[in-house]
Amino acid sequence: MKRPWQGQVEPPLLKTVPRHDPHNPLCPGATRANGEVNPYYDGTFLFDNDFPALQPDAPSPGPSDHPLFQAEAARGVCKVMCFHPWSDVTLPLMSVPEIRTVVDAWASVTEELGAQYPWVQIFENKGAMMGCSNPHPHCQVWASSFLPDIAQREERSQRAYQSQHGEPLLMEYGHQELLRRERLVLTSEHWLVLVPFWAVWPFQTLLLPRRHVRRLPELTPAERDDLASIMKKLLTKYDNLFETSFPYSMGWHGAPTGSEAGANWDHWQLHAHYYPPLLRSATIRKFMVGYEMLAQAQRDLTPEQAAERLRMLPEVHYCLGQK
Amino acid sequence: MKRPWQGQVEPPLLKTVPRHDPHNPLCPGATRANGEVNPYYDGTFLFDNDFPALQPDAPSPGPSDHPLFQAEAARGVCKVMCFHPWSDVTLPLMSVPEIRTVVDAWASVTEELGAQYPWVQIFENKGAMMGCSNPHPHCQVWASSFLPDIAQREERSQRAYQSQHGEPLLMEYGHQELLRRERLVLTSEHWLVLVPFWAVWPFQTLLLPRRHVRRLPELTPAERDDLASIMKKLLTKYDNLFETSFPYSMGWHGAPTGSEAGANWDHWQLHAHYYPPLLRSATIRKFMVGYEMLAQAQRDLTPEQAAERLRMLPEVHYCLGQK
Ligand SMILES: O=P(O)(O)O[C@H]1O[C@H](CO)[C@@H](O)[C@H](O)[C@H]1O
Ligand SMILES: O=P(O)(O)O[C@H]1O[C@H](CO)[C@@H](O)[C@H](O)[C@H]1O
Numbered sequence: 001m002k003r004p005w006q007g008q009v010e011p012p013l014l015k016t017v018p019r020h021d022p023h024n025p026l027c028p029g030a031t032r033a034n035g036e037v038n039p040y041y042d043g044t045f046l047f048d049n050d051f052p053a054l055q056p057d058a059p060s061p062g063p064s065d066h067p068l069f070q071a072e073a074a075r076g077v078c079k080v081m082c083f084h085p086w087s088d089v090t091l092p093l094m095s096v097p098e099i100r101t102v103v104d105a106w107a108s109v110t111e112e113l114g115a116q117y118p119w120v121q122i123f124e125n126k127g128a129m130m131g132c133s134n135p136h137p138h139c140q141v142w143a144s145s146f147l148p149d150i151a152q153r154e155e156r157s158q159r160a161y162q163s164q165h166g167e168p169l170l171m172e173y174g175h176q177e178l179l180r181r182e183r184l185v186l187t188s189e190h191w192l193v194l195v196p197f198w199a200v201w202p203f204q205t206l207l208l209p210r211r212h213v214r215r216l217p218e219l220t221p222a223e224r225d226d227l228a229s230i231m232k233k234l235l236t237k238y239d240n241l242f243e244t245s246f247p248y249s250m251g252w253h254g255a256p257t258g259s260e261a262g263a264n265w266d267h268w269q270l271h272a273h274y275y276p277p278l279l280r281s282a283t284i285r286k287f288m289v290g291y292e293m294l295a296q297a298q299r300d301l302t303p304e305q306a307a308e309r310l311r312m313l314p315e316v317h318y319c320l321g322q323k
Numbered sequence: 324m325k326r327p328w329q330g331q332v333e334p335p336l337l338k339t340v341p342r343h344d345p346h347n348p349l350c351p352g353a354t355r356a357n358g359e360v361n362p363y364y365d366g367t368f369l370f371d372n373d374f375p376a377l378q379p380d381a382p383s384p385g386p387s388d389h390p391l392f393q394a395e396a397a398r399g400v401c402k403v404m405c406f407h408p409w410s411d412v413t414l415p416l417m418s419v420p421e422i423r424t425v426v427d428a429w430a431s432v433t434e435e436l437g438a439q440y441p442w443v444q445i446f447e448n449k450g451a452m453m454g455c456s457n458p459h460p461h462c463q464v465w466a467s468s469f470l471p472d473i474a475q476r477e478e479r480s481q482r483a484y485q486s487q488h489g490e491p492l493l494m495e496y497g498h499q500e501l502l503r504r505e506r507l508v509l510t511s512e513h514w515l516v517l518v519p520f521w522a523v524w525p526f527q528t529l530l531l532p533r534r535h536v537r538r539l540p541e542l543t544p545a546e547r548d549d550l551a552s553i554m555k556k557l558l559t560k561y562d563n564l565f566e567t568s569f570p571y572s573m574g575w576h577g578a579p580t581g582s583e584a585g586a587n588w589d590h591w592q593l594h595a596h597y598y599p600p601l602l603r604s605a606t607i608r609k610f611m612v613g614y615e616m617l618a619q620a621q622r623d624l625t626p627e628q629a630a631e632r633l634r635m636l637p638e639v640h641y642c643l644g645q646k
Contacts, residue, residue, distance in 0.1 A: 007456035010331075053614070053621050067488070068496050069520060074621075123613045131610025133330035140613065148619035165390070173391050197392060251617035275616050287454025290446040290463065291376070293598050294574035296471035298376050298397075 010129055010283045017088045017135045025050070026136035028085045043098075044105040045082040046141075052078035054142055076117060076144035081105060083137040090126070090137050090245055092235035092317055099228035106252065107216040107224075109141050114215070114257030117143035119151050122216075127247025129277055129285060147256060154253060155268075162267035170269035174208045183303050185310045186233055190226040193234050195307040200297035202279045202286050203241065203306050205234065207272040214268045215254035234274070237313040244282035250274045333452055333606045340411045340458045348373070349459035351408045366421075367428040368405040369464075375401035377465055399440060399467035404428060406460040413449070413460050413568055415558035415640055422551035429575065430539040430547075432464050437538070437580030440466035442474050445539075450570025452600055452608060470579060477576060478591075485590035493592035497531045506626050508633045509556055513549040516557050518630040523620035525602045525609050526564065526629050528557065530595040537591045538577035557597070560636040567605035573597045 025032045028040045033050040054076030061071040083102050084094055091099060106122055113120045124139035125132040147155060161169035177183055177194045185205060186193040196206045207230070213219060219227065238246035252272050255265035279286040279300055291298060314321065348355045351363045356373040377399030384394040406425050407417055414422060429445050436443045447462035448455040470478060484492035500506055500517050508528060509516040519529045530553070536542060542550065561569035575595050578588035602609040602623055614621060637644065 007454060008451035066499060068492070068499060119618070121614060121618045123617050125610075125613040128331035131330060131612040142614055142618070144618075148614075150618055169391070176389060176391060249612045249616045251613070253617070273617060287448075289454040289572045290448040290574070291444060291465055291471075293572050294446050294576070294596060295442070295444045295465070295467075295473055 007284075007287075010285060019086045019088045021087060024087060024134065024136055026080070026082050026134055026138055027087060040085075041082070042085050043101045044084075046079055046105065046109060049078035049080050049140065054078055054144055072146070074144060074146060076142060077113065079109065079113075079141040079143075081109065081122075081139050081141060083139070087136040090235070090239075092232055092239050093319070094137075094232070096225070096228045096232055099232055100225055103216075103219070103224045103227050107219060110216045110252075110254070110257070113141065113143035114217075114261065116258060117145060118256045118258035118260060119144050119147050120257055121148065121151075121251060123249060123251035125249050127245060129247040130249050132247075151253065151256070155256070158267040158269070168212060168267050168269045170208060170271060171212055174210065174269075183307045185237070185307050186230055188226050188230045190223045191230045193230060195303040195310070197303060199303045199306070200288075200292075200299065201275045201277065202299070202301055203238070203274075203276045203310065205274045205310070207231070207234070207274070209270055212266075213254075213270045214265055215257070215270060216252060218270075233315045236315055236317045237310050238274075238276060240313045240318050241310065242278060242282040243318050244278075246276055247278065248274050248276035330607075330610075333608060342409045342411045344410060347410060347457065347459055349403070349405050349457055349461055350410060363408075364405065365408050366424045367407075369402055369428065369432060372401035372403050372463065377401050377467055395469070397467060397469060399465060400436065402432065402436075402464040402466075404432065404445075404462050404464060406462070410459040413558070413562075415555055415562050416642070417460075417555070419548070419551045419555055422555055423548055426539075426542070426547045426550050430542060433538060433575075433577070433580070434540045436464065436466035437540075437584065439581060440468060441579045441581035441583060442467050442470050443580055444471065444474075444574060446572060446574035448572050450568060452570040453572050455570075474576065474579070478579070481590040481592070491535060491590050491592045493531060493594060494535055497533065497592075506630045508560070508630050509553055511549050511553045513546045514553045516553060518626040518633070520626060522626045522629070523611075523615075523622065524598045524600065525622070525624055526561070526597075526599045526633065528597045528633070530554070530557070530597070532593055535589075536577075536593045537588055538580070538593060539575060541593075556638045559638055559640045560633050561597075561599060563636045563641050564633065565601060565605040566641050567601075569599055570601065571597050571599035 020027055022030055024030055028038055030038050032038065038045065054074060056075055056077055058073045058075045060073045064070050083091060084098060109122070110120050120141060120143045122139060122141050158169045165172065174192050177192065183194045183197065184192065185195060190210055192208045192210060193205050195204060209223060211223070238248070250272055252270070254270040255268035277285040286300060343350055345353055347353055351361055353361050355361065361368065377397060379398055379400055381396045381398045383396045387393050406414060407421060433443050433445070443464060443466045445462060445464050481492045488495065497515050500515065506517045506520065507515065508518060513533055515531045515533060516528050518527060532542070532546060561571070573595055575593070577593040578591035600608040609623060
């Protein structure tokens with residue numbers, strides 16, 4: 001952190017976005033690339049991605065002739081979910097009841113796509129710095145015919161821990177962090193937010209329910225309200241950190257779904273990961289390059305330092321606080 | 324690749340860099356952060372990083388009280404290696420004999436630091452987009468008291484393949500790619516460059532010796548000359564792809580060193596990885612975000628398409644070609 005920085009400075013973030021732009025394919029009433037017209041939705045709005053990376057009928061690559069050249073079809077669907085009819089809001093600027101409708105929509109889409117697919121990945125890329133190509137508040141949902149790499153790794157670790165220690169890894173982990181306190185950012189009746197012991201991004205956080213919950217649809221109404229409220233607090237702190245609309249990628253991980261949903265997945269605990277790129281200011285990011293790409297992640301500040309900085313920040317958004 | 328792009332466009336690359344800037348700590352004769360004055364070097368120049376991420380005497384974290392909270396000291400040294408006395412050149416603009424001196428310097432530093440440390444990671448972050456904070460042509464060398472994560476993964480895979488198939492994984496892999504040809508970019512008497520079957524970055528490549536070579540210092544003079552020449556060709560193609568000074572992170576992986584260097588590492592094959600971020604143009608990059616961070620890498624073009632595009636490009640640099 002002491003190195004002088006003469007490197008890349010990101011372009012300044014978001015100029016003001018118009019509340020409604022009839023040419024933005026995510027807005028109510030807009031026409032999308034496939035010619036469909038969006039309804040005048042007033043809560044969340046889920047539709048098929050017009051440029052899907054996964055398709056339900058992807059062809060099989062055929063048998064392989066060599067152990068080093070193995071390929072398999074990746075089948076699935078890609079959806080987009082708008083959080084709000086307005087383009088000029090973000091989750092931390094939405095009300096708790098509005099965020100609650102997003103939580104409900106996440107639970108429903110998990111249920112709907114999870115009936116067929118073993119993995120339903122909900123993720124949000126927020127901000128141009130995170131490759132987001134549209135400022136309208138939205139996330140994506142990609143459901144796949146296979147467990148993606150990271151899901152497989154979480155499956156292996158959680159299964160091994162449960163069989164060795166007789167309890168879910170993330171239940172014990174959350175419990176320990178509550179005792180140790182040094183990496184906690186926020187706690188509420190039903191949820192914890194902490195900078196994980198293994199964090200690689202400077203202000204990475206983990207959002208965990210206190211109760212053993214395997215998937216989003218299992219959340220009770222009280223847990224959903226409380227989730228909306230703690231998310232608003234976390235994202236407000238993030239925005240307040242550098243007084244900017246804080247970029248990140250986030251996503252939910254829960255027990256696999258699909259035809260095996262009925263198997264024993266008790267070693268799984270639902271959680272969300274937040275991976276924000278900023279390090280020093282609103283325009284200077286952490287670059288995961290060089291040593292990180294070729295050898296191993298290394299941190300510029302400790303998880304405890306990051307947690308402390310986030311803990312100290314106000315829970316009132318810098319855009320809303322001052323008069 | 325068909326998605327309309329309204330997302331982030333990178334700031335235009337390098338304005339002209341002065342050949343010599345007395346305030347640039349990488350230049351000959353400049354004073355560095357620690358007060359040392361650089362010699363008037365005229366080939367390569369190796370010195371200790373003034374802001375090292377690894378230190379030889381890092382303290383031990385002490386014993387852990389819980390299986391989920393395990394930490395170990397990471398000890399090592401960080402060096403910087405300038406490739407050339409001028410700030411306004413890059414490897415593809417240097418002559419083959421000049422690049423050969425870089426190859427020799429890589430071999431020597433591997434030998435020198437490898438006498439003590441089990442892993443010597445040579446890597447180059449090129450371009451502001453890859454977090455490089457100084458335009459002077461240089462790489463870094465971080466030697467560590469442990470095998471970093473990615474080294475461990477390569478160790479496991481290569482060892483398992485050798486024990487199952489009786490030959491080094493990357494020897495058989497290179498052999499297969501030579502037969503299949505569709506992912507080859509360049510071949511020479513002693514080297515291959517290809518877009519690997521498993522590539523995740525759009526124009527990622529793998530540079531492999533044809534002979535079984537475990538570490539850089541084992542390269543013969545003829546192999547070193549040929550390496551300098553094929554690197555110049557590859558990096559010229561990269562620059563020509565979008566007519567820009569092509570950003571990337573690259574690094575060398577070879578068999579572990581240190582006190583265990585004498586063990587049997589025959590399953591290892593020396594290689595270099597190139598990870599360039601650009602996707603569509605000199606200013607539009609691939610964002611490894613969202614689905615990639617939370618689930619699995621997914622490609623925007625196939626390795627075969629990427630290899631074909633690179634193969635077709637001229638081996639004369641766009642800045643040197645035209646009159
Ligand atoms: O060492 P530098 O050039 O200051 O820093 C660069 O390389 C390091 C090692 O790959 C990374 O950790 C930094 O994020 C990057 O900006
Ligand atoms: O789907 P989008 O917003 O066009 O694209 C964004 O998210 C995708 C999924 O994380 C990434 O693969 C792209 O690199 C990124 O730009």
